[in-house]
Amino acid sequence: MICDQGLKPGDALPSQRELVTLLQASRPSVREGVSMLEMLGIIRVEGRRGLFVANGDGQRPIDFWPFHKGYDLREVYQFRIGFEPDALALAFSRLTSDALQRLRHHAEALMIAARQGNAVVAAEQDTAFHDVIFEYCGNRIFLDIRSHLSKAMKDSQWVPMVIIERVGDTAREHLAIVDALEAGNCADACAALRDHIHAAALRCDLHLT
Incomplete structure (x- = not known):
């Protein structure tokens, strides 16, 4: 979606609930996908605001570690x-x-x-x-x-x-x-x-x- 629609950093993405419907996928699968994209610095998750395309420029890999x-x-x-x-x-x-x-x-x-x-x-x-x-x-x-x-x-x-x-x-x-x-x-x-x-x-x- 990010690539095909040419989305830029800061652009909003569908919510996880919407992605379940759009992708016809299970909630755990969507959560796993979102987690991967967040870990790779491709998207960011902002609490109740939702999902957004990330701008990882200037950030270090360790900045994305979520302290499991x-x-x-x-x-x-x-x-x-x-x-x-x-x-x-x-x-x-x-x-x-x-x-x-x-x-x-x-x-x-x-x-x-x-x-x-x-x-x-x-x-x-x-x-x-x-x-x-x-x-x-x-x-x-x-x-x-x-x-x-x-x-x-x-x-x-x-x-x-x-x-x-x-x-x-x-x-x-x-x-x-x-x-x-x-x-x-x-x-x-x-x-x-x-x-x-x-x-x-x-x-x-x-x-x-």
Whole structure:
């Protein structure tokens, strides 16, 4: 709608209730879509006033962090940098050729989205990439923890994409993980995933120790 109608920063958008009808979508789906667009700096939500096209110029990714359940962005990255490589190590021996193909597909699609400047598709492909890792980790406790923290974890993946020019870096980091997995090197793959999370934090001006 924003692209097709040439809407500008400050222009009003339909309310979430109106979007449910217009898109013939469920309320949770609309809320998720609105949350993604807000996190990517494409729209802003103003209390009772409604939805508006955002102007993200001059704002940092961390400015869009909504402090889920009191967690700040640094805490989420500190958690992810230990948690996700462990999940990948568990998944390593379970990854089938189809799973590796899916990971490469998502990483390459992310690169294409970065070149096109499409933050929404980039966010979708980024999420799908990380989903595959947990799909194959085979540990129900890991899955339960991720499910409990899914909103905070996904938003921490998306918020660096406010700087669309840096999304290509994310894609290259994903490809490095896939390269190591395809080479059969678990240690290098886990190290590449840690490097990716560390770099994502840096894109948000956060230096992890």
